[in-house]
Amino acid sequence: MNQFAFESKQKIFLLGAMGLGVVCMVLTFLVDDPLHTRFWSNFLHNSVFFTGIAFVSLFVLAAFTTAYSGWHTLVKRIWETYSLFLIPGLILMGVIILGIWGHFHHLYHWADPAAVAEDEILQGKSAFLNKNWYTIGTVVILGIWAYFAWRMHRISVQEDLQGTSDFSHHRRYRYWSAAFLPVGAFTSAALIWQWVMSIDAHWYSTLFAWYATASWFVAAMALTILTVIFLKALGYMEEVSTNHLHDLGKYAFAFSIFWTYLWFSQYMLIWYGNVGEETIYFRERLDHYPTMFYGNLILNFVAPFFILMRNDTKRKFGTMVLTSIILLLGHWWDFFLMIKPGVYHTAQEVLGHGAHGGGETGHDAAGHAASTFHAGFTMPGLLELGTFIGFLALFLYFVFNRLEKVSLIPPNDPYLAESKHHTVWPY
Amino acid sequence: MQKEVLYGLYDDEEVLLKAISRARESHMNIMDVFTPFPVHGLEHAMGLSESRLHISGFVYGAIGALTAFLFMTWVFTRDWPIIFGGKPYWSVPAFIPITFEVTVLFAAVGMVVTFYTICGMWPGVKPAVLDERITDDKFCLAFDATHSTEEERSAMEGFLSSSGASEVHTKNV
Secondary structure, eight states, rough: OOOOOOOHHHHHHHHHHHHHHHHHHHHHHHHTTTHHHHHHHHHOOOOOOHHHHHHHHHHHHHHHHHHHOOOOGHHHHHHHHHTTHHHHHHHHHHHHHHHHHTOOOOOOOGOOOOHHHHHHHHHHHTTTSHHHHHHHHHHHHHHHHHHHHHHEEEEEHHHHHHHHHHHHHHHHHHHHHHHHHHHHHHHHHHHHHHHHGGTTOOOOOTTTHHHHHHHHHHHHHHHHHHHHHHHHHHHTTTTTHHHHHHHHHHHHHHHHHHHHHHHHHHHHHHHHOOOOOOOOHHHHHHHHHHHHHHHHHHHIIHHHHHHHTTGGGGGHHHHHHHOOOOHHHHHHHHHHHHHHHHHHHHHHHHHHHSSSTTTHHHHHHGGGGGGSBBTTTTTTOHHHHHHHHHHHHHHHHHHHHHHTTBBBSSTTOOOOHHHHHHOOOOO | HHHHHHEEEEEEEHHHHHHHHHHHHOOEEEEEOOOSSSSTTHHHHTTTOOOHHHHHHHHHHHHHHHHHHHHHHHHIIIIIIOTTOOOOOSSSHHHHHHHHHHHHHHHHHHHHHHHHTTOOTTTTTOOOSSSSSGGGEEEEEEEEEEEOOOOHHHHHHHHHTTOOEEEEEEEOO
């Protein structure tokens, strides 16, 4: 079966999960502090996570197409529909932008004129970290990505319907892919600086963009593996074999190690350099978030490294489902750790707790207020999990809704035959 | 001990793969197969069991990791403690790059030595090459004919030429 049918019971299930997410978000909003920090940081966390998965899917497609890869053709429709989520992603991030302009939230230290006025470091960075650049950067860059996603998806669908033997559609697809690689590679760094790294506005790391993109990458691979296995379990995509699963598993394995490499490179250089304004980022996380900090490494490095190391585990559906769930939650956990401590700091300062001393010291001193457990910040609580499920359901509903409108297997892709015969082991 | 080898040379790997399947179907005992480059599906066609070399690689890697980490721990906490840049004696993050590199070194060198030992290749060993064209463009299917009767030999020869071998030879190695 190459035509996915989005059945009504799946729709009801996903709508129910979205409803759960909405209920959790409303509950978060109600039990929150006066600034609604927990609600807004959950919103940012999940929006960034799923928009990033959509971006990586587009990047993977562009990279594979440019590299003359053939094996992925049978699963490329999944990535094409994933990448279309950049359009709802633009809306989600638009809500954050509205929040900045309307002062609905205090996620970003630098967006607060009162904080900037008495803070030399924020003043020094204000040429980039300001509302205008945040808005322009997000709208323009995400808009360009979404345009590429929409354009490439359209070419691919046209190829299905009117593909010709001169491969003109594939050639056009290849041009757009090659064009997206430099665009995506450079602009993703800027968006990560604005969306995530600027939460800890005093701190910066040149490795951060790579590290966060690697986190998105593994999450995207994990979600792809889960979707492929789900579709296969329903009887679709019969031609996607354990060989394709093996290769997807290799990407999840390889990029888990790549993520660890970047995580460690960032950590060790800052630890070794021992410069106070840099080490505070990790000091804070080690002191107040030790379970999150070490758990992050266990979920995203130790588990995939030892589970996926062998050949045969990457070819078993059960093991791949388990590992993919670990990795998807693990990288969501990773983004939690990137976002929450900084947001908590800023909120404490705005609320006037521990902000004595003002300016630089005030920002650091606020950290000591976090020494006890704070629901939704120190650890993801049930409300965070519910919000995650809601966003995941939204993502999947969108993806399945788009997937239903096209063939699951691109029938006129010139690499389709190569993908059908893809064999990696045991040859 | 000298062996008498009866072998056929093929021009194409697809023909060779078919010949191997046929030989296994008719229960002929293949001594070995030689190809100028790795042929996909060859070990599967020959029915070889999975190599255990990677397990040795894991063991060597684990030994390397432990060696490096425990050695540095011993040096910097017991034997010769020095403070570097105000860090503690037992500075785990600083040990990790070296631990990683020694792991790779042990795994790589260990696997090479193991592989060469299994293949009986040491410095000074002169490998017995059945035919030099095997290293260029010929694919070779070899039978051990040391203890074969005359009928068995003619059966092997018949099999080789009927399965597409362009040449059939006998050689003592």
